[in-house]
Amino acid sequence: MVLDPYRWAELRRFRGLLDAGVMSGSEIARVTGLDRKTVRKYLAAPGPVFPPSRVPSGRSRRRLIDPFAPLVDAMLRAGPAMKASVIHERLVKEYGFTGSYQRVKVYVCDARARIAGELGLEPGELAGMHRRFEVVPGAQAQVDWGDEGRILAHVGIAKVYSFHMTLSYSRDPFCCFTTGQDMRTFFDCHHRAFAHFGGVPMTVVYDRTKTVVRRHVAPGEAVPIHPQAAGFAGHYDFDIDVLAAHRPTGKGRVEWQVLIVRDHVLSGRSFSSLAELDAAFVSWVPLRRAQRHRTHQELIGERAARDHAALKALPPSTYVVAERCLRPVGKDCLVAFDGNLYSVPAGRVRPRQLVEVRATKSRVMLHATHPDAAGVTLLAAHARAPDHGVWVVDERHWDGLPTGQARRTTTGETRTAPRTARGPRQQVRTLKDLLNQSPAVDIEVGRRPLAVYEELTRNGPSRQPPNPQEPS
Structure with missing residues (x-):
């Protein structure tokens, strides 16, 4: 088998891995989709091996990806940052592509830059690159939340969250655990973080959380700060820095801390209260400060001392968040x-x-x-x-509202006293008083034999009945 230039460029990247013993020839063959004999032939030869760029007939060898190249270019024009794995998945599922992922990846690597030039895009817009920055001591801290899930569900606490603040110069960490993310809890965690560091940084970096941002706006517009957040920052004399949307790399130092705390403080342990979680973090902090950070290559504790010394002093009074x-x-x-x-x-x-x-x-x-x-x-x-x-x-x-104490009930069995004479100013106020004006027991009722009613029934209603008041 004679390799085309694309396959050779793909294969020779594994020469160093093979020489170092990191990967075997069979593993390289499995990754590249080539026969292991071909891999052995080209990687075992002493010195550089340059395969012919053309087949013996003089024509360029046709690659499996070539018929699908217009489709890949169209996908990259629609989404310049689309991953090669996604493109390969769609080609296989929707268009019947039978080649390996590596063939697509090699083509996309070259085509992405070409498409970017056609669209007038900067390379950073494609790769999601960001500018590395460094700050002076005391200049900046970054804040983020972590969702720790049901770590205390066995004691009746449904959800636990971790609040993180990291000093950007030294990477000195602070963490505490809560059951909510409301504004009162959010700024109470700030109180605890400032007390932990012994001062206040000049700037605190946030993402677009609703406890800091009043509402979301379009990219490029000024972000409106929540009044409570502005009042809190003014009291402690620090500036609020809100990241652009979908740019978590702007506070990557605290993003990493969330993962580090999970691995070194929470992983493999059980807790029964928030106080135990906080105590576990406090006991881990000296271990963290004794480590040499991989970026600035200094002990975190030594840089933390310079960071703490440059922080602003805490105000004499505490800001009451309402x-x-x-x-x-x-x-x-x-x-x-x-x-x-x-x-x-x-x-x-x-x-x-x-x-x-x-x-x-x-x-x-x-x-x-x-x-x-x-x-x-x-x-x-x-x-x-x-x-x-x-x-x-x-x-x-x-006070002043009806209490319901005047409500009464009766069964009607108690006989009321005879009516007494009322003065001219006496008024009837209740239904009971109205009924007692002429009690039925005081009225004389005439008595007649039943023959009288039978006589009325036979003679019809035209006959006048006897006077009921006359004695029978």
Whole structure:
């Protein structure tokens, strides 16, 4: 068998692997789709072997991929970053291609650059390349979430998440574990991270999480920051850096940390609480800081010391993160928030009125959207319920509402007293008083024999009946 230039270029890449003993001739033959005798012939020959580029007849050898080349070019024009494995899969499934994946990969390697030139695309747009950057100590930290799943399901905790912050200069890590990703929890984790590092970096890098970004915008437009995130960053004096959409490599240092913590802290262990998870990470941190990082080739702990020294000092007060939202008031003067019900004063609200809920970690405050005559908007303040399905009610908020204490029932067996004379100003207020004005027991009823009614029945209704008041 005589190899064409494409197959020879593909095969000679394995010469180094064969010489180093990494791969055998049979493995190379299996990967390339060639006969092992052909592999042995071309890779075992001393010195470079250059196969003829033409067959003895003088014509170029036709490759299996050549009839499908226009299809591959069309796929690359539609999706310049399409993987060769995807193209091979579609060629086999939809067009009956019988060649190996390696044949498609070699062709796509050359065709991709040619198609990119036709479309006027930069090489980085095809390969997903990114610019490596380095920062000075204290300049940047990166934040990300990790989903740890049902690691504590056996103790009744359905879902566990890991919060990660990494200092970009030293790669010094911080991690803590939570049961939610709401805004209050998100910035509470920031408090813990800043305390762990002993200061605040100049910039924190986020992806487009809803706790930082108010809404998504088109590429190239300014990203609107959530007011709570802007207030938190202003209090701690750091800048918010939001990545472009679908660019996770912009915070690859913390992305790697999520995987490292899973492998070195969580893998192969069992835990019974969030506190045990946090303690396991804290005990691992000295091991991490004693390692030499493969990128900057220094001990992480030594660079972390310089990183910590350059951080900004923590402010004297803690920023109180309050969730804010509008909720309607029910007819029962209760407002639903976070799966619980909180009361508001009945005299200051009306049904379906919108009130603003401002919730912190421990308190829930309910405010009117407009101040009253005294300029006050606060309607009620409650301790935050620790669980869901709880009623948090101040009984004074229901003052003035019917209590139901005036409702009464009777069987009618008790005989009422005879009617007494009422003064001119006495009024009938209830149905019972109205019925007692002329009790039936006080009326004299005439008595007649049944013969009288029989007489009326025989003679017809035209005959006048006797006066019922006359004695019979």
